[in-house]
Structure formats: structure tokens, C-alpha cells
Amino acid sequence: MSEMMQEKYAPGTHPDWEPPATEVGVIGWMRENLFSNWRNSALTLLGVYLVYLIFVPLIDWAIVNADWAGDTRDACTSGGACWVFVKVRFNQFMYGFYPAEEYWRVNATAVLFALMILWLTVPRIPLKRVAGVLTLFVFPIAAYFLLGGGVFGLSEVETTRWGGLTLTLILAVVGIVAAFPLGIILALGRRSEMPIVRALSVAYIELWRGVPLITVLFMSSVMLPLFLPEGVNFDKLLRALIGIILFQASYIAEVVRGGLQAIPKGQYEAADALGLSYGKKMVLIILPQALKLVIPGIVNTFNELFKDTTLVLIIGLLDLLAIIKAALEDSNWLGYSIEGYVFAGAVFWIFCFGMSRYSRALERKLHTGHKR
Amino acid sequence: MMRKIFAAGTLLAVSAMPAAHAGATLDAVKAKGFVQCGVSTGLPGFSAANDKGQWAGLDVDVCRAVAAAVFGDASKVKFTPLTAKERFTALQSGEIDMLSRNTTWTLTRDTNLGLNFAGVNYYDGQGFMVHKSLGVKSAKELDGAAICIQAGTTTELNLADYFRSNGMKYQAITYDTSDESVKGFEAGRCDVLTSDQSQLYALRIKLKNPGSAVVLPEVISKEPLGPVVRNGDEDWLKVVRWSLFAMINAEEMGVTSKNVDEMRKTTKDPGKQRLLGLSGIKGQGLKLSDDWSYNIIKQVGNYSEAFEHNVGMGSPLKIARGLNALWSKGGIQYAPPIR
Amino acid sequence: MTDRKTHPASEEIPAVQLQGVHKWYGEFHVLKNINMDVARGERIVICGPSGSGKSTMIRCINRLEEHQKGHIVVDGTELTSDVKNIEQIRREVGMVFQHFNLFPHLTVLENCTLAPIWVRKMPKAKAEEIAMHFLEKVRIPEQASKFPGQLSGGQQQRVAIARSLCMNPAIMLFDEPTSALDPEMIKEVLDTMIELAETGMTMLCVTHEMGFAKTVANRVVFMDGGEIIETNDPHAFFDNPQHERTQLFLSQVLQH
């Protein structure tokens, strides 16, 4: 009998074998995921109500009722959001007080950075190690001269004119990149067998991880000039960067330590058995593996730092949030702070969300990669 | 030895502090071709960047006046935005040549910090702004009020002193920035907002309905605000001081940026002739060119123009001249004569 | 093997000498007065119950573990805390681990050329030539550009053997090379080891593969409780064990 059926219908297409309509399609999906029982249904309704409560007025304010056209505050009449303010100031929010005719330098730096990141992250492009070295050592110098100028016929742009999203990115990128080598040294120090080295590393890491960034920035702006010999004075941006780098190194050290711990003991032993010295063992065998493992962790750290750069406004650096606040002091635009903050929030969100997505995808990939 | 190594190692990033002997700053400024001026990161009417990234305001105009006097070009000035905490360090360390950032002239600052105040470009004083609906007419009625303040200045101490000496109680909500304090006030967190009076007018514009708040008549402190330079460089101090005085004198003589060219050609008035560098000591005493004051008036304007344009009736702030009117018109702005 | 170095004192001095070696892990006495000489070209199989100290003993020979008392002389050089001596000895001693310990981030070929290039300072082309030679010996030259993760366990272990051989060692240590492998892969690794033995390589091998011991070993060493209980040639060892602990052990191992 069963043979007969199989003759009549291709496997799995017998009408009696098709799933009931309640199990497939939109209805089945909704039954399964939204209304499987009364409690679930109640939760669904609550969820829909919440969405309605939050998003309808938000969309109304931000889009339906908003003002987009014009370039003075008189254009804002509808009662919704006044995006004119953001529109007029957009370049300033992005580039700070960087001279408009030199914007291409900021853009070029950003493109350069994006290319380096692509090189580092897209698996198909070869020579990752070269890319790593270039990103860590060559790119920062190139970027410094490209942005700062004063050489190769580029006009000089003082760091006081750097600002907006550009400065936010500079702070976060330099903070991570420069803290990286220091973080690795600290991580190795913390795992060292030498008690004093270990103790110093632990003390350093715990000290910096134990205090809020805001006090670190205070320290770098108010106290760093006191630490230096009389007459020696750092540029303000550099002072902030020193604080951020010292702070960030301790976080990177902990992430890297996690990676080092995940490397099986056999790898150390095999390297030893081949007669590799400590330095070669680390550089050739252990770190390449450990650092690959910690990339998601580093991206997360970068994410945190990126958000934390908003604190530099307390030391008078005009990052994205600070320049928006400064713009709110323009007597022609007093009173549009909500638009400014929403814009800042949106920009930060786009960056951070992108990064956290990437880091999670990477984590998943590393996870499956290990099972192989 | 170690210091040398350290200094050499950080040479790229380090700028050594210029030796503060007479004339050094002026020479250094002339050599580098611009004035480095410390301003507030944002203070409506005094210093704020417009949408083109140009700084504008009453404090900013002092910087521009100095640049006009030194270079004959008011645009030869670069601005360093500073917070209240950093401003003196920046000046002491040579990061900036002059500070023009609503800084109150006090004894301590004049004597203990190695600074010199060059003059007063705005006479201010701490005041109160209240919601109109409370029906308060005087600060004396504020017993038990909740008060919004911006942290980081002498404002908190003045407030505490005033309430203690009048036997009143208050509750202070101290915010980090003026923007937050005015929002707190608007949201009804407090009954009163206190700040320098000039700021109260600016903050009032930030309200959705500026008419709902009134500034009380009481002024509970003296806040003469003015430009500051480093101690020990007399020449530079005088350049900054007389740049400001030139603006005030110009107002007094009725010379404006509009009529200054005409005046220079036609004036027979010996006072105006001296002001415009046509006779008298001219620029010699300040080691500047003879048309230094003409450049200031032509490019920046006289004090009245700067005032009206930035904070006065020509601006959204609409602050009355009050104390800042000329001495001859009931105020206390009084500049020594140019002769 | 191609250009095996001739060691100046190769005839007079034993490849490895252990004299009165003791080792403790804290309170635990792992090795108790181990004395053993390994002659050149000799192939020794070390067996014993788990925890008997056999792995620890061979790991002492290239200083992966440090002994606290006694002398270990490898290839005429005494193992001290002297870093130069340790590096010297590790160059001369190859080691194959239970879990292969290949470097997963490097290709098979790079695994093999890493140490010759960085330790022996060999030019890259030369190192690759030698590596391919040994990969052919272990019969996986076609896998040279793959990563270890893409190979089976048996293949990985053969790569590990080739990797050690690329350093042109005088002595090879095997620490249970087959115990992490599926049964069908054990044979391919053992075959490789037998071929290696036929070239006259000095080998110390910790293993439970008694068949291997019978075919290849010159001597079998039985350890228990951190001591060498019995040393004998394979036939005498399996057919006529002297010590009752040995008898007990063999009866358990040979049952299956």
C-alpha cells in the first residue's frame, strides 16, 4: 500500500502529509510565536501597546511634524523637531572648526582608515600582518601629518581646531591603537613568573580599572602639567590622549590576558620544545593566536571608549557632543538642545551598533572556527 | 640630565614656555603672525562659534581688537576654547597669549596666580531669575527657594553668603553647565536661577517662553570681567589694555567703524586726531604702527558697536547698557585718554 | 635522513644520561632516583601505569620540566638553568606530543619551517626544501599548504613528527603519540615511527603500544610510582617479566 502511494506522489508531497495550515505561513508563525497560550497573547498585546506608546509620538515629533527646510530659526514653526539647526551646523558637527577648504584631508584620513580596517577584517585580502603593522605604526603617523599639516605644502591646522565627530574618532582610534602595545606588555607582565613584574602589572591594571574615566581626564588636564618639569607643556589634545591611553591600556591588558589564557599549554610547550626563545615564542606562536581570539573583545572595548569620549567635554575638548553643546550657546540658536542631543545619540548609536554587530558576528565565526 | 633627555624625547609635542620678560610676547606674536587667544567654550554673546566656525562675541572682539592693533588685521587671531578650570593654566604655561573669557578680576587672581588684568570689558554681577508666576519682586522674598546654579565659579559662594547674611534658607541644585541649569529651571526643578546677570538674559532666551521669567533687580556681587595676560610682560599688557581703551574712547568721541574713514580725512578735533594716530604719540609708545587704533575701530568697531552687536539691542540677548554705559551717560565705563 | 650532523663525541658519550634524578611537585615526589643511560641509535620504550612519572621523565630531558636533584646530560651537554644550554639541547632534541600541539594559525609547511628559520637561522628556501623532504617521508606532502585544523588526527601527528625532524635532531622524544588517536589512525603514525626507527634515530618513546615495543625497541623500561622498576630487552620483558608489579601491569594491558 505504501508502495502505491509513493508511486502516485513524489516523496513528501502527499496531500495528507502536508502540515496543517495552522502550522505554516503567517498564521502558523503567529500562533507559534505570538499567541501560543493566553499568557503569551497577553504579553503580545502588551508589547504592541508599548511599541505604540513609544514610537507613534516619537515619529510624529521627529519626522511628521519636523522642520527640515530653511537656514535660520525662523524656519522652525511646526512644533516638531527643528532639524534646520542640525542641517546648518552639520559640517561643524562632523569636522569641528577644521577649515572648510581642508575638509578633504579629514575625509582622506577617514577613507585611509576605512581601507586599513577593510584590509584587516575582510578575510580574503592577504598579508594581514603587514596590514597590522601599517595600521599600528605607519597609519597614525600618516594621519597625524595629514590632519595636522605643516609638511609637504599642507597648511598647518592646530589641534584646537579639530573637533566634532572627527575628534571623537581620533580620540577613540588613537586611544585604542596606542594603548594596544602597552596593553599587551601589561598582559604579558601579569602572566609573568617574575613576582615584581607581575605585581607591578597587576597594580597598574587594577589601579586604572578601578577609577572612572572622568577622574582620569581631570587628572590629565589639571594634574599632568604639574607632573612635568617646569616650562614643559603638552598640547591639550595630547594631554587628554595620554590619560585615555594609560586608562585604556589596562582594559586592553585584561582582554588580551583572556586571549592568552585561552591558548592551550601545549602551544607553549611545543614552542619551547622547538627551542624558540621567550620573545620568539610570544611573537610567532602565542600572540598571533591570542590576538585573533581577542578581536571581539577589543572591538567591544573600542565601543566603550567611543561612547566614553563624550566625557572630554569637561576638559574643554570639542568632541561631537561638546561641539553640539557649544553650538547651543550660539545666541541665534538658543533652545534647540533636544534636537542636538537626539542627533548626537543617533550618530553614536549608528557607530556603536555597527561595531557591536561586527564584534558579535566575529565571535560567532571564531566560535565555529574553533570547532573545526 | 634626566630632564634634558625627557625634554628631548618629547620635543615633537612640547612647546616650551616663553620667557616672560618685557616685550617677549609682543615679539613672539609678531613673529608667528597671529594672536593666540583663550576664550570660553561657549557663552552666548561673549564667545560662541557660529555655523561657519567663526568665533563671535564681546570677549572675542577684544581678541580681534588686539590682532587689529598688532597686525592691522583683525582676523589674525586664533582661538583656544577653554573651560573655567583650565583657563589660568593655559595662560601660565604659554599655551595662549591672552585670555578673554569672562574672568572676574579679584585680588587673589591678580596677585597669586602670576596674572595681570588688562582692564574691564564688562561690568557684571550675580543676579536672580525667577518664574513670573511666583510673583516674586525681590530677592529678599526667596526664603526657602530651590535654586539652580552652574558649578565651577564663585557663584555658589556668593549665593551662600547672600542667603546667610539675610537669614534665609535655600536648596541649591548645582549643574555642570549653564545649559543644564536653565533646563532644570525651565522644567520647574527650581524656583530661581542664579548666574551672572549678563548670562541670565542669555539663558532666558533659551526658555521656550522667555516672557515667563523675570530677572530680579538685586545684584549680589561685583563681577568686573576683563582680558588677562601673564605677569612680567609690560609691553604686551599695554597693547591689550589700550586696545580695549581705544574702543571705549572711540565710543566717547563718536567714532564708529562706519564713519572712521571719513573722520580720518576730515577731522579737525585734536582728540580725534590723537585717537586715530594722526598726531600725538601715535603707535610709538606701544611699539605698534601709527594706525593701530584706526584699524581697531575700522575692523572691530567701537565699544558701543561691539556691545550692541553682541549682547545689546542688536543681538537676541537685548541686554541694557546699565553699568556698562559710558561714565558720561550714567555708567562706569571710563577709559583713560589717548594723548 | 639527509645531512645528519656528525657529533664529535658521538661514539663515546651516551645520547642521554640520567643520574640520580629527583623531582617533586610540591610535596609529591614524582621522580625518585632515576638512573638511565641511552646509547646512540638506541630505541627505548617507556611504559607504566598512569601517574608513574614516565611523561615527566622524558619531559625533563628537554627541560619542559625542571628536575630538582641529580644530573641530566644530553648529547654531552649538562642541563642546568643555563639558558644557552637549554636552547642548545632543545635544538638537538625533537619532541612529539600526545595532542600534536601543531600551531593552528600556520600552514603545515610553515609549522615545519618555523623553527629552522627562526632558531637555526636557515634561509627560507632551504628550510622549505627540507620541510618538503620530511613531509614526503611522512607521506603527506600534498597537505603542505593546508592548516592543521583541516587534517585528521593521524595526519596531524605525522606533521608533528615531520616538524621535529626538520630541526635535524639527534634524539627524538615521543610522549604517548598515539593515545589521542582513533584506532584506525594509530597504525599510520606507528608506521611512520617504525620507518624513523629504521634510520637509526635515537628514540625515547612513552607508549602503551606493546606491539610497537616488541618490533622496534632495544630496551623496554617499566616505571611505577616514580621509579624505574625494570629494564629489559623486549623479548625478556614481555615473556619473562622479573618484577611482580610488571607482571600485574602486563596482565592488565595485554588483556585486550
Place this chain on the structure above:
Amino acid sequence: MTDHTDEQAPAAASFWRDPRKRAIVFQVIVLAIVLGLGAYIFHNTLHNLEKRGISTGFAFLHNEAGFGILFSLIPYDETYTFGRTFLVGLLNTLLVSAIGIVLATILGFIVGVARLSHNWIISRLANLYIEIFRNVPLLLQILFWYFAMLPLLPHPRQSLAFEGGIFLNRRGLYLPAPVAEPGFGWVLVTLGLVIAAVVVLRRWAHRRQEATWQIFPVFWTSLALLIGLPLLSYGLLGAPLDWDYPALKGFNFQGGMTVIPELVALAIALAIYTAAYIAEIVRSGIQSVSHGQTEAAYALGLKRGTTLRLVIIPQAMRVIIPQLTSQYLNLTKNSSLAPAIGYPDLVAVFAGTTLNQTGQAVEIIAMTMGVYLTLSLTISAFMNWYNKRMALVER
């Protein structure tokens, strides 16, 4: 080579080639550099302080502060010293951190479990929550909650009045403050005794359940004891407690206790932000418990909720707790953003106003950092101890 003795130690290496001795030399050099750098900074600082005429030392802590603080757990007004402002700020930091930690934990667990809900909308909403709040700077969030919440509350003169002298308006939540009268001490003593009794009762019930399989209604009994007996003693002693009721005088309510909106907004913002992280930790913790555990529990006839509570969460806690600790630390450190909305925490009153008034930057920043450092080390030491205990119990 047979003349060895058992006592032979391995031969020693020459000095420069012995890694242990090299390690000692290396460490001495490192230590010398660190100490040298420290001394150099110390020297420079002293020199610079002297040059700028800034006095050093902690004598300023005894000077009169002269400024008011919005909210304090201990008595404070303008006439107290700077030392007192330090204490006030410290306690306020601890208060907001503690509240934030409790709220964040509750919210984080709810969202984390909701994230794994079978209900599509609920799990999407939980995900949306996580993605929004994790990816926006906390500073912006604090400002948002504060300025979004204030307009929702009524003006002081239109305060919401509740039973028992409780009022709510934009200035805060006003509650009657208890004032103890003679005899109140005995009520507290009763309470203490009852708590001790409840602990003993629980142990007894537990042991009885193990021995006889009988379940004793511990929870209800404890509750009855905890509420009943102290109330009884309170009544017997003639209600020895007076209440200080808030009353509208002039602009604001005076008297009673006040919960200020800054505290609420900051605690909520910290909790909502941190909860997004905790939710992720909870989710990954729960997912780390193998599916077999769930199936085993279902096979035993446990319901979904019970399974979660009795089987999954206890096992997930081992993964969750270490990460939870670091979130608690982060929350405590993040409370330093308080000055943005005027909550008088340590950074606002001490590293802010006090620093501005005294100019003692080095001492004040050092003390502030010291506080956060001590807090971090204490929390992590406690959590390490707890972890070890858990690890022991679980194995």
C-alpha cells in the same frame, strides 16, 4: 660516571645565563625605573606647586566649606568643613550606586529572560531595548531621563498628595520622617530578635524537610513573625515613634524626608544602561547551560518557570556572577556622571565644587580616585570570595 651520590644538586649556570638570576636583575631594573619615574613626578609636582604658590597637604579639609549641598544623608550646612563635604559626597555616591545596582539587577534579569522568550514580540522588544541602551553614551541617557521625567511631575503647589503626609512634585517625593522617642530602641531590639529567630526557623525547616520530606510554610511564617512581633511590641510600648510631616511653606515643602528627582533619574539611567549589559550576560549565561538540562527538567515534570528558577538559573549563575561583578563596578564608576544633572555625588561636590574653591587639585583628585579604587577592590574582593564559595559548593 657511576660514582654519583643522591645528594647531588643540578649544576648551576654562570650568572648571566641563569634565567632566575637574569629575572632578578631585570626586575630590579624595572623597579628602579618605576620608582625613579615616581620620584621624578613627585619632585616636579612639589616644585611646580611651590612655584605656583599652591599649598600642599590636607589641612584644607578642616576649613569651612561655605556652600550648600542639595542632598545629604548626614547633617550638613554651609558651616561644615570640606572634610564633611567629602563624606557627604561619598555617601551620596554609595547611595545612588546601591540603588542602581539593585534596580539594574532586577531589570537586567527580566530583560535577559525576555530576550529568550518564545513570544516573538517580547524577545524582539527585549533585543531592541538592549541594542538601544547599550549603544548610546550614558551621559546622553542621564540627561534624557532627568529632563524627560521632570515635566511629568506637578509643580509644588499642585503636588500630588497621598495618604499619610506623602507628597510628590518636581522637587521630589516628600515623606514623613520618623522621629524616635524613648522606648523605640526596644522595638528595634524585638526586630533584631525576630530576624535571628527567622534564620533559625529556616534552618530547622530545611533540616526537617530533608529528614521527613514535610514542607513547612517558612515564607508565610517568617513574614508573619517579621511584621507581627515588632508591631506588637510597638503597640505595647505605646507607639514610641513620632512623625515629622512635610508641609508646604513658601515655595517648597519643608520637613520630612525628601527623595530628590536627581537621585531617581540618575539611579534609573544607570540601571537602564547597565541592565542592557546585564541582560546580555544573563542571556549568554542561560544559553551556556546545556539544553539537556532543560529537557531533563521537563522530563521530571517541572514547568517552564520552575525549570528556569530551580535548574537553569542556579547553574547559569556560575557564568553570570563574575561578569555581573564587573558591571556593578562599572555602574559605580559611571555614577561619577552625576554632576551633569546636579546630583551631589563625590565628583560633583568634592572633585567639583570643593576643588574649585580650594584649588587643591592633587589632594582632591587623589582622594577621589582612592575612593573609587577602594570601592572597586572591595566589591571585586567580595565577589572573588563569593565565587570561590560557589565553586566549592557546586562541586
